[in-house]
Amino acid sequence: MLDPNQLRKDLPVVVKALELRGIAFDTERFSQLEARRKSVQVETEALQARRNAVSKLIGQLKSKGEDASKEMAESQEIPARLKELENELADVQGELNAWLMTIPNLPHASVPAGQDSDDNIEVRRWIPPGLATDADGNPQPLDFEPKDHVELGEPLGLDFDTARKLSGARFMMLRGQMARLHRALAQFMLDLQTTEHGYQECYTPYIVNSSTLFGTGQLPKFKDDMFWVTKGGQDDETSAEQEESAQEDLYLISTSEITLAGSVRDTIVALDELPVKLTAHTPCFRSEAGSGGRDTRGMIRQHQFDKVEMVQIVHPDHSYDALEEMVGHAETVLQRLGVAYRVVLLCGGDMGFGAAKTYDLEVWLPAQNTWREISSVSNCEAFQARRMQARYRPEKGKPEYLHSLNGSGLAVGRALVAVLENHQQADGSIRIPEALRPYMGGIEHLSVQG
Known part of the structure; x- marks a missing residue:
């Protein structure tokens, strides 16, 4: 399977290399999948940070004897959304991996161009x-x-x-x-x-x-x-x-x-x-x-x-x-x-x-x-x-x-x-x-x- 990190960092290089094999790589499809993956990952990381912040805030409020019901309600909603995001990430990652499984290896620089x-x-x-x-x-x-x-x-x-x-x-x-x-x-x-x-x-x-x-x-x-x-x-x-x-x-x-x-x-x-x-x-x-x-x-x-x-x-x-x-x-x-x-x-x-x-x-x-x-x-x-x-x-x-x-x-x-x-x-x-x-x-x- 191709290296996903290389696809993200050097997509034009990968595309050109696959052309040597007569393969037209669908850059639009890859970009769409990557955008979905990034969006889910960014939201997940933000929500995880919010969960930690809310948990800390609840502790602070309780230590002061103040009302933390609003923060507790929010903290109870976060796990469900994190689970949804986990499933979304698995879906998009699964679709990306299944597709990449069908893409051949990149030819070495010494491989000559040609069709057959x-x-x-x-x-x-x-x-x-x-x-x-x-x-x-x-x-x-x-x-x-x-x-x-x-x-x-x-x-x-x-x-x-x-x-x-x-x-x-x-x-x-x-x-x-x-x-x-x-x-x-x-x-x-x-x-x-x-x-x-x-x-x-x-x-x-x-x-x-x-x-x-x-x-x-x-x-x-x-x-x-x-x-x-x-x-x-x-x-x-x-x-x-x-x-x-x-x-x-x-x-x-x-x-x-x-x-x-x-x-x-x-x-x-x-x-x-x-x-x-x-x-x-x-x-x-x-x-x-x-x-x-x-x-x-x-x-x-x-x-x-x-x-x-x-x-x-x-x-x-x-x-x-x-x-x-x-x-x-x-x-x-x-x-x-x-x-x-x-x-x-x-x-x-x-x-x-x-x-x-x-x-x-x-x-x-x-x-x-x-x-x-x-x-x-x-x-x-x-x-x-x-x-x-x-x-x-x-x-x-x-x-x-x-x-x-x-x-x-x-x-x-x-x-x-x-x-x-x-x-x-x-x-x-x-x-x-x-x-x-x-x-x-x-x-x-x-x-x-x-």
């Missing part, structure tokens, strides 16, 4: 050693007609027909070698992030309550992109805390960013515990309500997919160093897999809701002859922390909001696509990258006969 992916800026690209490139710096076409991951994977255990029968479109079932390769990718990514990059591995819930989703920014904006869970009955013996929690809607997670970042909700983290670096491998569930039929073939856009997520919770002074570090952590995965990729800085109009700055990693897919996103790494600054009330305690002064970052390290299904297409051989077999061979029993190729 066409305006993103390539920062760098990495080509595996020995791989030739064309005049545009893209990997040279294979010396045979490349197959896409569907044509390559189906003979090896990629089964869309059974998944469609079980669940419908945009689901997949993996068998045999494909299932093992998928598992190998996830294990390799987890081991890399934990043993070399210092993340703590977590196993998190796949179902979360609405408070968690409001805190991390998925609600209310992305409600239609979530899968809702219908709750069953409660046990006869239910605690008050469980009863309160039972009133909330439940959702399947769309990313473990939700649970990893949400783990510090309503928490004050000690300064010496920063940075908090967490990773998890989970399934992710997305209804893709706004995808409009894009990427319907294969594994690129699924309702259920796996991802190894990275989250860092850091001191505000260090979040942009952490962002560059996390991009490097995702890059290492792709380098070890031996696939070409590029790093792209997203423009204001293409960034996610909670991000202040985002880099995408795009992997080269020979069958499509193009770059496709495989990881997105974002610094949310204090946007999520303010919603979650996630703070740290500085050496002096009051607790302050943390900065949160998240990134894919990587999307397992898309990594599988990248391995299949980039390491395919003319006979339809797949060369296993060396980094994955320990997880594949040492085998060097996947083939229909293998």
